[in-house]
Amino acid sequence: MWDALKCNFCGDCLVKCLYVDYDKDRAVSEIKLLMEGKKADILSQCITCCACREYCPTGADPYDLILRMQEKTGAFPISEDALAQFDSVFNIPSELIPGEPDKPVLSLCTMERMIPEGALDGQLFKGMAIVKGGDYFCLIGYVHVAKESPIEKNAQKFIDKMASLGRDIVFLHDDCYAMVHAKVKDYGITVPFKYMHLFEYLRNYLRDHQSGITKLNKKVAYQRPCASRYTPEKDVFLDEIFELIGVERPPRRYERETAFCCTGAIINVNRERAIEIQAKNIDDAIACGADAIITLCPMCDRVLRRPTTARGLKKIFITDLCRMALGEKPWPE
Ligand code: SF4
Ligand code: SF4
Structure with missing residues (x-):
């Protein structure tokens, strides 16, 4: 939360x-x-x-x-159509698919339809209960339509809904992890359940199954999701995952703190600008010698599918990359 004091x-x-x-x-005068x-x-x-x-x-x-000033002034140029499209995400039907009681629940929130086909198959999540749908989304995505109030209004309801599962939760979507780990503090809400981020879960799984790993010996760039700006400290888990599966993260201009947005946030606001950013981002990943770029957020994955294909860069969802190291999938040709 903004703290003027x-x-x-600077x-x-x-x-x-x-x-x-x-x-x-100029920056200081804008802030003032x-x-x-x-x-x-x-x-x-x-x-x-x-x-x-x-x-x-x-x-x-x-x-x-x-964000609060964007909402107050209406200065962010989002169209009514784009807003309506965004609102419709929350009508996605909710469902709890039961799993083994001693395993955590995997939360997909509203992202299931954007996850690449088969990316959750295989041994990684076997036996886990899955929860999905609009009732299980934290609404933090409303930052991308320049609205803070729906996030705050829904925060306690979201935490209560997740708590009602009565189980530990693994968050696949960075947004929901950002909500439980960081944003709730703005609202004075405590989180009454145990949770972990997908990266931590994958790191733990791979660390416990090292004998099944064949090192990939590849160079891979990473597309950071916007919500990860709320929880940058978890980036170390990705470095550990890469080390476990024999992947190098080549230095490049637009990564870690200086990562580009996938442009999902503005594709419906300013398409030309979005395409220009995508091109810079993908060209940078190619220039650093990466064999592929991986995504963590299903929305980033969907947005980057076409532009990466058009420029000849392989794009792989993080769970698929782990499945390749576990011998469940081949490296894409
Ligand atoms: S809000 Fe901006 S100007 Fe103020 S301390 Fe942070 S970085 Fe510096
Ligand atoms: S860094 Fe991102 S969120 Fe902050 S002003 Fe720039 S575009 Fe907006």
Whole structure:
């Protein structure tokens, strides 16, 4: 949550933003305008990637300020059609598929239809209960239509719904993990169940099944989801996964803190701008020598399917990459 007392007017949040070209003076004047409750250029230029939350060195959470001002002013150029399309996600029917009682529940929230076919098959999630549908979505995705209030309004309901499962939960979708691990603190909500992120679950599984792993000996780039800006500390789990399966993460310009958004957030707002960002991102992954790019968020996976294919870069969902190391799938030709 935005904390004005923590802001030292360093300007880092908007100087580092990959989607505007502000110097320090401009960045600071934008932040000051927002703090005064006034309209600022950044409200319409921002693509809602959440990265400035991570760029801020003092934890002031400038993205929360931007988001709340976007909602207040209506300056983010989202169309009614795009908004309606977004709202419809929450009508996806909910379901709990029972599993073995001693295993955690795998939460897919509303992402099932975007997960590549077969990506959850095989040994990784065998016997786990699965929960999915609109009732199990945290609504944090509303940041991408520049709205904070639906997230806050739904937060306690979401936590109660997950708690009602009475089991440990593995979150496949970065959004829901961001909600339980970080965003609920803004609302003073405590989380009464145990949970872990998909990365941690995969790291644990691979560490416990090392004898079944054949090292892939590949170089792989990683497409960070926007919601990971709320929980950047879990990135180390991916490094551990890569080490376990013999994958190198080649240094590149747009990765880790300076990762590009997949553009799912703006594809319905400014298609041309989205395509330009996609091209820069994919060309950078190719230039660093990566054999493929992996996705964690099913939305990133869907958005990047066509542009990666068009540019000749293989795109692999994270669970499929692990399945390849476990001998369940071949490396894509
Ligand atoms: S959320 Fe992303 S695009 Fe928006 S101001 Fe912050 S860094 Fe820039
Ligand atoms: S919000 Fe953070 S990064 Fe932005 S000016 Fe204030 S202290 Fe610096």
